[in-house]
Amino acid sequence: MTAAAEVRLRERLDAVHAAGRWRMPRVLEGRQAPEQVIDGHRVLAFCSNDYLGLAADPRVTAAARAAMERYGLGAGAAHLVNGHTRAHAELEEDLAAFTGRPRALLFSTGYMANLGVLQALAGRHDVVLEDRLNHASLIDASRLAGCRVRRYRHADAEHAASLLAVTAPGQSSLIVTDGVFSMDGNLAPLPALVDAARRRAAWLMVDDAHGLGVLGEQGGGSCEHFGLSPDEVPILMGTLGKAFGTAGAFVAGSTTLIEGLVQFARTYTYTTAMPAALAAATRVSLDIARREGWRREHLRALIKRLQQGFAQLGLPVPASQTPIQPLLLGSSRLASETAAALFEAGVMVPAIRPPTVPEGTARLRITLSASHSESQVDRLLETLKRVLARTRAA
Ligand SMILES: *Cc1c(COP(=O)(O)O)cnc(C)c1O
Numbered sequence: 001m002t003a004a005a006e007v008r009l010r011e012r013l014d015a016v017h018a019a020g021r022w023r024m025p026r027v028l029e030g031r032q033a034p035e036q037v038i039d040g041h042r043v044l045a046f047c048s049n050d051y052l053g054l055a056a057d058p059r060v061t062a063a064a065r066a067a068m069e070r071y072g073l074g075a076g077a078a079h080l081v082n083g084h085t086r087a088h089a090e091l092e093e094d095l096a097a098f099t100g101r102p103r104a105l106l107f108s109t110g111y112m113a114n115l116g117v118l119q120a121l122a123g124r125h126d127v128v129l130e131d132r133l134n135h136a137s138l139i140d141a142s143r144l145a146g147c148r149v150r151r152y153r154h155a156d157a158e159h160a161a162s163l164l165a166v167t168a169p170g171q172s173s174l175i176v177t178d179g180v181f182s183m184d185g186n187l188a189p190l191p192a193l194v195d196a197a198r199r200r201a202a203w204l205m206v207d208d209a210h211g212l213g214v215l216g217e218q219g220g221g222s223c224e225h226f227g228l229s230p231d232e233v234p235i236l237m238g239t240l241g242k243a244f245g246t247a248g249a250f251v252a253g254s255t256t257l258i259e260g261l262v263q264f265a266r267t268y269t270y271t272t273a274m275p276a277a278l279a280a281a282t283r284v285s286l287d288i289a290r291r292e293g294w295r296r297e298h299l300r301a302l303i304k305r306l307q308q309g310f311a312q313l314g315l316p317v318p319a320s321q322t323p324i325q326p327l328l329l330g331s332s333r334l335a336s337e338t339a340a341a342l343f344e345a346g347v348m349v350p351a352i353r354p355p356t357v358p359e360g361t362a363r364l365r366i367t368l369s370a371s372h373s374e375s376q377v378d379r380l381l382e383t384l385k386r387v388l389a390r391t392r393a394a
Contacts, residue, residue: 020332021353031056032245034372036348043348044376046366051214051323052288052295053371054245060285067280075273079106080262083273091279094286095250099220099238101230103258107267108274110209110239110249114141116265117205117237117251118176122147127173129160129202131188133181136356138207142176154181157192164200173200174235179208179222180215183357183365185324187211190222194232205235213243213289214322219296230254244289246282248274295370299323302368302377309381313388323368326352327384328361334391335362341387347380 016022029037032055036045054060067087075083088106095104107113118141122128128142133154142149152160164173175197177188190206197204208221216224223233230236235257240248251261261268289295306325310317318325329335332353339351342364353362366380 020336034369034376038348041343041346043343043346044379045348046368046372046380047348047350048369049210049242049367050245050369050371051210051243051299051367052219052245052292053369054243054285054288057245057285057288059288060245060281063284064277064281067277068275071276071280073275073277075275077273078269078271079273080269085273085276085279087276087279087283088273091283091286092250094283095238096252098286098290099223099230099236099252101236101252102255104250104252105258105261105268106274106279107249107251107265108271109247110207110237110241111137111140112267112271113237113239113249113251114138114207115144116261116267117235118142118145118147118174119266120261120264121145121203121235122172122174125171127164127171129163129173129175131155131160131177131181133184134176134178135182135207135209138176138178155186155189157189157196160193161196161200164196164202173202174205175202176205177207178210179206179212180210180322180324182210182324183352183363184326185210185318185320185322187215187222187225187321190226190228190233194228203235204233205237206233207237209237209239209242209249210322210324212238214296214299217293219243219289219293240282240285244282244285246278246285248278248282298370299368302370302372302374305374305377306366306368306381309377313381313385315384315388325366325368327364327366329363330360332362335364337394338387338391339364341391342383345383345387347383349380 026039032048032050034044071085077083092104092106114137122145124146126147128147128149130151131154132151150163152163160175175193180187193204211221213219215221234253236252238250240246307317316328335351335353339349342349349364349366352365
């Protein structure tokens with residue numbers, strides 16, 4: 001006899017299937033690159049977050065191999081035991097220097113960094129304000145922290161400030177936002193949020209997973225883009241698995257902030273440190289990301305070309321100046337069918353549907369990388385034109 005719990009799980013799975021929301025991983029052969037073989041199909045992919053094309057850079061992989069000779073593979077323990085190697089310490093110093101902040105602290109993933117920060121900083125009586133479109137990990141983070149959570153209208157700093165007006169004395173409050181919104185590619189209104197946080201004596205945390213490496217002359221992200229100082233954005237979180245092409249994450253800020261995280265963030269304490277080779281490789285990719293400004297310039301040219309192509313095809317041009325260029329299609333059915341037809345035609349772009357995005361805003365999430373060529377962007381546009389003529393008519 002099957003346990004009741006398993007029967008219920010089966011029913012939920014069937015419901016997801018029936019709603020056309022079934023998800024599953026596809027199998028990629030080999031490395032991240034524009035041309036790849038996935039589920040046995042040769043495709044031109046516009047879906048990774050490897051914005052600078054560093055995930056398979058030979059200098060980065062060579063650094064990982066060299067460090068593996070020295071450190072082995074597994075870190076063997078948590079940072080606070082004996083898993084924190086010289087390579088980890090050096091990467092933390094590099095990240096602090098890169099972000100212009102006194103200290104930086106490594107986490108194994110961005111998801112864990114966000115859980116750790118909010119759990120460490122926001123107690124039961126504290127208030128956390130979240131943009132409605134914040135990344136799922138930030139939403140989960142404030143939920144798990146058990147603090148009071150309020151969600152403000154997307155990119156509306158005044159709404160955030162008005163929600164804070166009712167905060168009681170003795171409570172601390174924290175405004176949390178993505179720097180670049182992951183499904184839309186638009187920027188948070190950081191200067192206005194800095195101002196709102198100041199007026200209400202709140203802390204401000206920016207998750208710049210999609211801004212770091214991509215925005216700003218030196219790749220310093222949303223803060224560099226807006227010219228904001230470390231004091232104005234006291235809590236900066238970044239991931240290493242996107243533009244920097246490796247894996248893991250960090251939080252940068254004051255000495256007090258970092259010491260607070262070391263003492264109180266459970267996702268820092270109770271987990272094995274990332275492999276030292278990963279830290280060593282990230283030092284190299286961070287340096288490349290900072291120095292090779294041509295990668296950002298090339299990305300800007302690709303973004304412009306794609307947007308011009310959208311306009312020529314009569315498609316809505318995304319209000320995004322980042323490599324995330326969503327094509328809004330509205331219905332989940334149209335988005336899924338278009339993504340499937342593109343895949344058949346040799347172009348891979350994921351359909352993003354509710355609940356990941358709000359109802360009625362299903363889309364194709366196109367992402368560009370410095371490793372794409374202009375002719376590859378043209379191929380995407382030509383294929384889109386052909387495929388949309390069919391799926392929209394259906
Ligand atoms: C990807 C992402 C994360 C999670 O980072 P991982 O290192 O992949 O766990 C957190 N926040 C945002 C905005 C992201 O896009």
